Amino acid sequence: xxxxxxxxxxxxxxxxxxxxxxxxxxxxxxxxxxxxxxxxxxxxxxxxxxxxxxxxxxxxxxxxxxxxxxxxxxxxxxxxxxxxxxxxxxxxxxxxxxxxxxxxxxxxxxxxxxxxxxxxxxxxxxxxxxxxxxxxxxxxxxxxxxxxxxxxxxxxxxxxxxxxxxxxxxxxxxxxxxxxxxxxxxxxxxxxxxxxxxxxxxxxxxxxxxxxxxxxxxxxxxxxxxxxxxxxxxxxxxxxxxxxxxxxxxxxxxxxxxxxxxxxxxxxxxxxxxxxxxxxxxxxxxxxxxxxxxxxxxxxxxxxxxxxxxxxxxxxxxxxxxxxxxxxxxxxxxxxxxxxxxxxxxxxxxxxxxxxxxxxxxxxxxxxxxxxxxxxxxxxxxxxxxxxxxxxxxxxxxxxxxxxxxxxxxxxxxxxxxxxxxxxxxxxxxxxxxxxxxxxx
Numbered sequence: 001x002x003x004x005x006x007x008x009x010x011x012x013x014x015x016x017x018x019x020x021x022x023x024x025x026x027x028x029x030x031x032x033x034x035x036x037x038x039x040x041x042x043x044x045x046x047x048x049x050x051x052x053x054x055x056x057x058x059x060x061x062x063x064x065x066x067x068x069x070x071x072x073x074x075x076x077x078x079x080x081x082x083x084x085x086x087x088x089x090x091x092x093x094x095x096x097x098x099x100x101x102x103x104x105x106x107x108x109x110x111x112x113x114x115x116x117x118x119x120x121x122x123x124x125x126x127x128x129x130x131x132x133x134x135x136x137x138x139x140x141x142x143x144x145x146x147x148x149x150x151x152x153x154x155x156x157x158x159x160x161x162x163x164x165x166x167x168x169x170x171x172x173x174x175x176x177x178x179x180x181x182x183x184x185x186x187x188x189x190x191x192x193x194x195x196x197x198x199x200x201x202x203x204x205x206x207x208x209x210x211x212x213x214x215x216x217x218x219x220x221x222x223x224x225x226x227x228x229x230x231x232x233x234x235x236x237x238x239x240x241x242x243x244x245x246x247x248x249x250x251x252x253x254x255x256x257x258x259x260x261x262x263x264x265x266x267x268x269x270x271x272x273x274x275x276x277x278x279x280x281x282x283x284x285x286x287x288x289x290x291x292x293x294x295x296x297x298x299x300x301x302x303x304x305x306x307x308x309x310x311x312x313x314x315x316x317x318x319x320x321x322x323x324x325x326x327x328x329x330x331x332x333x334x335x336x337x338x339x340x341x342x343x344x345x346x347x348x349x350x351x352x353x354x355x356x357x358x359x360x361x362x363x364x365x366x367x368x369x370x371x372x373x374x375x376x377x378x379x380x381x382x383x384x385x386x387x388x389x390x391x392x393x394x395x396x397x398x399x400x401x402x403x404x405x406x407x408x409x410x411x412x413x414x415x416x417x418x419x420x421x422x423x424x425x426x427x428x429x430x431x432x433x434x435x436x437x438x439x440x441x
Contacts, residue, residue: 052108054081058090059113067123074158074172079414099133116140125157137164152441171392177207178432191423199236208252213438217252228252241276243284251297255304264296273298287326302352317342333370333377345388349395356389390434399432
């Protein structure tokens with residue numbers, strides 16, 4: 001970074017900030033009618049651990065191949081399907097599907113592209129149940145307004161195909177924020193569209209998305225301190241959260257309904273969790289009392305009634321939770337003395353069932369996930385340094401920072417299959433934050 005916060009007299013707070021800164025072969029599902037929640041009836045059973053075989057058909061003609069390429073990649077990155085290569089030769093635009101051909105290659109689902117009436121540049125995306133020979137869902141990718149808009153329309157079409165089968169939309173129409181060299185950057189969930197965030201001040205830290213996808217929050221480094229900044233992504237307009245103008249303010253996170261913003265504020269007497277009423281644009285409430293300990297990295301439960309956070313009140317940083325209006329806090333995941341070390345970077349899953357975090361193992365941070373109901377902890381990574389997890393809106397993918405390739409880069413892990421893919425290629429990535437599903441690029 002080109003600037004740093006003013007030195008603080010109290011060692012634990014300095015250490016807490018330093019920690020923040022550094023911090024089965026799949027099988028095709030087989031027949032039985034099911035209706036996934038929010039989905040439609042298809043002729044397959046869709047359960048965790050099984051993936052229906054899907055093929056995106058080749059269609060001859062200008063414009064179809066580029067749509068097909070992006071669509072097939074999006075569906076593959078959803079980790080919900082076994083992607084099959086399409087048979088050759090491709091079909092002519094508008095030809096009905098030959099289901100016998102696709103059954104012969106073992107496909108359960110077929111995505112077919114067809115001309116959309118009225119707009120010669122528009123493409124209709126159709127999802128078919130191959131065994132039943134039935135149309136399941138259709139959506140239209142409009143003619144190109146620009147490369148970004150066209151690509152985003154394809155992402156949203158892919159997400160609707162995922163929703164039709166699983167009952168939950170995919171992650172193609174999402175983005176991530178992260179920090180590199182003190183600057184905020186943004187990248188699409190498939191690794192394309194890497195750009196710095198316009199109008200965001202630098203140095204910056206701790207980015208977070210509002211649930212509407214139009215605003216972000218982050219820590220800005222200015223002469224007077226490190227305030228929490230709220231920024232409109234479309235206009236670049238920025239506001240400072242009241243009472244954060246001075247001192248150290250880090251790790252903001254919006255509640256799931258966007259009405260409140262939790263963050264940590266540090267002084268020489270301790271670091272504590274506060275909540276700002278973003279809906280009324282006023283009223284900052286202190287939830288913890290540090291008494292020379294550090295309480296930071298708050299993350300909201302799905303219904304807004306509870307917050308999980310990191311605290312050093314017992315010495316080593318551990319994961320706690322408390323009611324959203326404060327009060328007593330309980331340990332959620334104790335470290336194993338002599339086996340694992342301090343815990344940091346918690347992120348509560350969208351469905352509320354799990355909290356991901358990183359924890360030191362043999363001197364390196366590794367990703368863990370806590371089952372909130374069972375209070376059991378499972379280790380997710382073991383290669384290199386892996387830290388700062390953030391959940392995708394589908395609740396099965398986690399983005400994190402890893403050094404496994406030799407530099408700090410963003411990676412994505414599917415917690416159900418264990419598949420890991422690299423998202424960024426340049427080093428120095430830190431503190432990712434995954435967006436909600438976005439309606440526009």
